[in-house]
Amino acid sequence: MIRIVVGTLVDSAEEALVCPIRSDLAPMSAAARDVIARAGPTVAERLEGLGQLPVGGAFLTPGGDLEAAFLIHVVTASEDEPETPHSVKRALRNGLRRAAEWDLTSLALPPLGMGAGHMEPEDDARAMLEILFEHLAEERPPLDLTVVVDSEYGREMFDRLVAALSRERLPPLD
Secondary structure: OEEEEEOOHHHOOOOEEEEEEEOOOOEOOHHHHHHHHHHOHHHHHHHHOOOOOOOOOEEEEEOOOOOOOEEEEEEEEOOOOOOOHHHHHHHHHHHHHHHHHOOOOEEEEOOOOOOOOOOOHHHHHHHHHHHHHHHHHOOOOOOEEEEEEOOHHHHHHHHHHHHHHHHHHOOOOO
16 A cells, blocks of 8 residues: 655654665755654664665665664665666665565655656656555565655645556456
8 A cells, every 4th residue: 555644754653764865875855864863873873884885775774763663775876876767766676675575564755856956746756656556566565655745735746646556557447
């Protein structure tokens, strides 16, 4: 199930949160910055020890001081390689694989790839949701996915796209 909620990622109560970062571990959004800050020093120390990571990669850490038990950090860009729809899709797929490997039941994530200079927000949202629908079709955990948006506009756009993608995937009626 894909659910869209208006709120803040840092306050989400799902088992794991997706946190978009650069290859040098810098947060890619205000939501990611807030999550890393609230997770606390244990998570910060673990991140500091990792060094550079490849774009498209994903790794799991404990949630630290967050309500979520785990953080799944997805690497969507580097200093030399800007965030692109392809890098976001690759990172999200790998993040979902990490969640499945750990048999996580629920996952919350912010809209990914919607920074300045990108495609239209609706195109980015559709691309992200297509990856989530593909994941659900595989019937591997997590099957409870929540996209946390920061406005009613975002909720309406994502709800509309979820409905459209659901209709596209329904078997035709005879």
